[in-house]
Amino acid sequence: MDLRAKLAGAVIMAPMTKGSNLPYRRLCQEQGADITFGEMALSRRLLKGHRPEFALLKRAPDEQCFAVQLAGNNGEEMAEAARLAVQRGADFVDVNCGCPIEDMTRRGLGAALLRKPARVESIVTAMVRAIEPVPVTVKIRLGWTEDTRNYLEVAAAAVQGGASALTVHGRTRAARYRRAADWGAVGEVRAALSVPVIGNGDILNPEDIRAFRAASGCDAVMVARGALIKPWIFAEARGQNFDESPAARIVVMERYVALALEHFGSDERGRRRLTEFLKWHLQFWCRFVPRRPDGSLPSMQEREEHFEPRSELEALLTRNDEPALEWWIRRLLDGESAAGEPPAAPVGADAARELIPEG
Secondary structure (H helix, E strand, O other): OOHHHHHOOOEEEOOEOOOOOHHHHHHHHHHOOOEEEOOOEEHHHHHOOOHHHHHOOOOOOOOOOEEEEEEOOOHHHHHHHHHHHHHOOOOEEEEEEOOOOHHHHOOOOHHHHHHOHHHHHHHHHHHHHHHOOOOEEEEEOOOOOHHHOOHHHHHHHHHHOOOOEEEEEOOOOOOOOOOOOOHHHHHHHHHHOOOOEEEEOOOOOHHHHHHHHHHHOOOEEEEOHHHHHOOOHHHHHOOOOOOOOHHHHHHHHHHHHHHHHHHHOOOHHHHHHHHHHHHHHHHHHOOOOOOOOOOOOOOOOOOOOOOOOOOHHHHHHOOOOHHHHHHHHHHHHHOHHHHOOOOOOOOOOOOOOOOOOEO
16 A cells, blocks of 8 residues: 555544544545544554454454554554554555553553653564555654643654654643643654655634644545544545534434444444443533534634524533433434433533543
8 A cells, every 4th residue: 555645635534542433434535535544543452352452453344444543652562563554455554652641651552652762763663564565654742841842853763664654743742731732842853754645633614724734734634533523524524515513423423323233233232332432422522513603613722602502402412410321322223212311401400521531
């Protein structure tokens, strides 16, 4: 595969723990995603034969360009895990050097590798040798803290190891998701490297894609939380107008349910599994806010304090309290008549809580 050509102008669905489940990837591809990533898989668990970890490598039959992201800190283990990913159909394999979650970093995985550029180079070198000519890519953050923003050093180490492309999430590990992504830094990496650079961070609308690409000169963009809130971001990126009415959004939700039942099965076990995922996805879907009356758009980092739903159905779509989540699950799984009367809104209901899915 000519990865450089594939990345040119691409809008990519990010690797996200739980969020990049196979049926949701299919939904995003139907909406226009050029490349889809599976959920981050741990190399050591793969080598130990953990079945749940191997499920993360499964490619949908109709998945057009599928990438696997691996987490590990040992070159030999990562090389062998990369072979396993390629055997199961990965078009390319990515190294996770950005996950900020404490459970990962305390084990020296994810963003912890930002403090060890030489280790990053050795891991990439081992993986490239193991699966060549299948490309190896690397996803990084800007550094461990604001005082140690060593993204240019880490990026150079990855390329020295043979990485075919780099994704840059425009925040440090310490920043997590609390501050806006620094797309100027993404541009610095793009200017310094000869390989394609993918920019990542705060994309919610097609206007964001245009603005961030103009600011950074990046070859492609990667959408994470924005794809969970509104999977039609990929259609919008292709210039298609999406009807953001409640009815149209419910059609997208119903399509996910159909794809998920096909994947998990429609028996009791499959429905139970889907219920778990549906409850999780609903807590992102409820965060969607349409264009403001003045024509401006909400951003990823701004909480909409004064949004007034225009109908009872739209109000229901904004809720993430337990009664509302259970009502939506019944409606999506069994139809509107089975859901019963919508539950009354709780007094003082808050907007959706922050979730951090990225791996």
